[in-house]
Amino acid sequence: MKEILYKSTRSKEGTLKASEAILKGLADDGGLFVPLEIPKLDVSVEELSKMTYQQVAYEVMKLYFTDFTEGELKYCINNAYDSKFDTEEIAPLAEVQGTYYLELFHGKTIAFKDMALSILPYLLTTSAKKNNVKNEIVILTATSGDTGKAAMAGFADVPGTRIIVFYPDGGVSPIQEKQMVTQKGDNTYVVAIKGNFDQAQSGVKAIFGDKELAAEMDKRGYQFSSANSINIGRLVPQVAYYVYAYAKLYAEGKLAKDQKMNVVVPTGNFGNILAAYYAKNMGLPIAKLICASNENKVLFDFFKTGEYDKNREFILTTSPSMDILISSNLERLIYKIAGNDADKNNELMNSLKVNGKYDITDDMKKQLDDFYGNYASEEETAETIRDTYDKTGYIMDTHTSVAASVYKKYKAETNDDTVTVIASTASPFKFTRSVMVAIDPKYDSMGDFELVDELSKIGNVKVPNAIEEIRNAEVRHNNLVEVDGMKDIVKKFLD
Numbered sequence: 411m412k413e414i415l416y417k418s419t420r421s422k423e424g425t426l427k428a429s430e431a432i433l434k435g436l437a438d439d440g441g442l443f444v445p446l447e448i449p450k451l452d453v454s455v456e457e458l459s460k461m462t463y464q465q466v467a468y469e470v471m472k473l474y475f476t477d478f479t480e481g482e483l484k485y486c487i488n489n490a491y492d493s494k495f496d497t498e499e500i501a502p503l504a505e506v507q508g509t510y511y512l513e514l515f516h517g518k519t520i521a522f523k524d525m526a527l528s529i530l531p532y533l534l535t536t537s538a539k540k541n542n543v544k545n546e547i548v549i550l551t552a553t554s555g556d557t558g559k560a561a562m563a564g565f566a567d568v569p570g571t572r573i574i575v576f577y578p579d580g581g582v583s584p585i586q587e588k589q590m591v592t593q594k595g596d597n598t599y600v601v602a603i604k605g606n607f608d609q610a611q612s613g614v615k616a617i618f619g620d621k622e623l624a625a626e627m628d629k630r631g632y633q634f635s636s637a638n639s640i641n642i643g644r645l646v647p648q649v650a651y652y653v654y655a656y657a658k659l660y661a662e663g664k665l666a667k668d669q670k671m672n673v674v675v676p677t678g679n680f681g682n683i684l685a686a687y688y689a690k691n692m693g694l695p696i697a698k699l700i701c702a703s704n705e706n707k708v709l710f711d712f713f714k715t716g717e718y719d720k721n722r723e724f725i726l727t728t729s730p731s732m733d734i735l736i737s738s739n740l741e742r743l744i745y746k747i748a749g750n751d752a753d754k755n756n757e758l759m760n761s762l763k764v765n766g767k768y769d770i771t772d773d774m775k776k777q778l779d780d781f782y783g784n785y786a787s788e789e790e791t792a793e794t795i796r797d798t799y800d801k802t803g804y805i806m807d808t809h810t811s812v813a814a815s816v817y818k819k820y821k822a823e824t825n826d827d828t829v830t831v832i833a834s835t836a837s838p839f840k841f842t843r844s845v846m847v848a849i850d851p852k853y854d855s856m857g858d859f860e861l862v863d864e865l866s867k868i869g870n871v872k873v874p875n876a877i878e879e880i881r882n883a884e885v886r887h888n889n890l891v892e893v894d895g896m897k898d899i900v901k902k903f904l905d
């Protein structure tokens with residue numbers, strides 16, 4: 411198999427092996443690691459269609475993580491995708507009104523982040539062993555609600571690791587917050603910040619870029635890594651479920667050989683849809699990549715005009731995991747459509763930092779033809795939840811509804827009847843209040859856990875374990891800091 415090496419999107423030189431890129435998370439120059447080339451799938455759809463999720467995941471990951479042995483990679487995969495998931499299929503497809511919902515929320519924390527964060531701790535600790543790392547690895551993570559919990563669930567009590575999570579105070583759902591502040595594990599730390607997600611993310615990036623701090627931490631026996639979707643160890647596992655979905659539809663006769671499918675992805679940091687783009691570049695027959703935003707529609711404007719402009723009001727919506735104005739993973743796409751040109755990418759990222767915006771060239775814009783961007787308002791998001799429930803009984807979460815709403819607009823505009831898969835990124839139980847109020851405003855008077863039981867009743871679905879667990883759990887974390895206090899609290903935790 412061809413060895414795949416990684417380099418930063420912001421420098422011309424320097425390559426790393428997969429395990430080294432996973433350990434580092436973010437490059438020293440602030441760039442993201444990208445493979446020098448995107449590998450091609452080397453098994454047929456026919457073969458893939460007979461495989462389990464774990465087997466498909468191996469066929470995808472072996473092409474990227476080429477310095478892992480077969481034994482190492484299978485160890486990581488089999489420990490990640492096991493009975494932590496409440497279905498053997500891991501990522502089942504639900505057919506609703508002729509569209510397929512790829513349910514990515516059957517893991518431990520009932521959001522799609524589990525798909526990658528169940529495996530990341532294994533990839534990281536295996537990488538540490540391979541590279542003779544003696545330091546304890548400290549995972550720093552900014553979260554808009556789902557990553558933090560999923561990362562902690564993955565890393566809790568994993569020997570040789572600690573995890574510190576920052577979330578925007580007031581910027582996550584009540585269930586999300588309860589999930590985080592009740593997190594168990596002696597190596598977990600949770601901090602609310604007086605700011606929004608972008609500030610949390612920028613704060614974490616600044617800590618990563620702080621060489622003095624890194625040296626001090628090294629002396630104390632620590633080194634930082636990232637569980638955010640900027641880590642290549644998160645991106646690659648996400649490619650697997652698009653391949654799995656295609657193979658599954660093929661197995662069920664819903665897709666013929668080489669027939670294309672569209673994917674619709676509710677997008678925030680651009681990690682999930684970038685994984686679909688990678689899958690397409692690996693040779694998976696994907697037609698359109700439909701990028702769905704909520705009212706923070708910076709990506710919709712970008713696909714329309716070629717200008718990325720984050721200078722706008724930050725809106726808190728009912729799909730908080732997508733309340734993001736700086737989509738970090740977009741940098742990987744920018745680098746690629748600039749012809750893998752680190753200088754050009756640097757220029758644009760610098761402009762984003764200084765002016766809060768950048769413009770891509772016409773040539774770059776032409777390469778975005780496979781993308782379609784649109785957004786859903788809060789009303790549209792609620793309306794789609796209600797309408798789908800009324801007509802079919804299927805209850806989707808607010809993020810998935812943003813995607814379904816955008817897909818409706820796409821269909822109305824194009825009449826495209828290509829088989830379509832919508833990435834369903836969270837269980838409705840994670841956003842119970844918004845979902846139930848969308849179905850009927852009368853529910854707003856009920857308590858959070860009463861609503862959980864009511865959702866279970868009207869949707870005829872069992873309350874997930876992830877929710878049962880936090881019903882009566884004690885609060886273990888109670889930290890609130892200013893944005894510029896992030897570094898100090900990290901130092902305090904690691905004293």
Ligand SMILES: *Cc1c(COP(=O)(O)O)cnc(C)c1O
Nearest residue numbers: 556678679680681682731835836
């Ligand atoms: C993180 C998240 C998203 C956005 O995914 P990105 O990879 O950041 O684009 C969408 N929905 C849910 C439920 C999420 O947790």
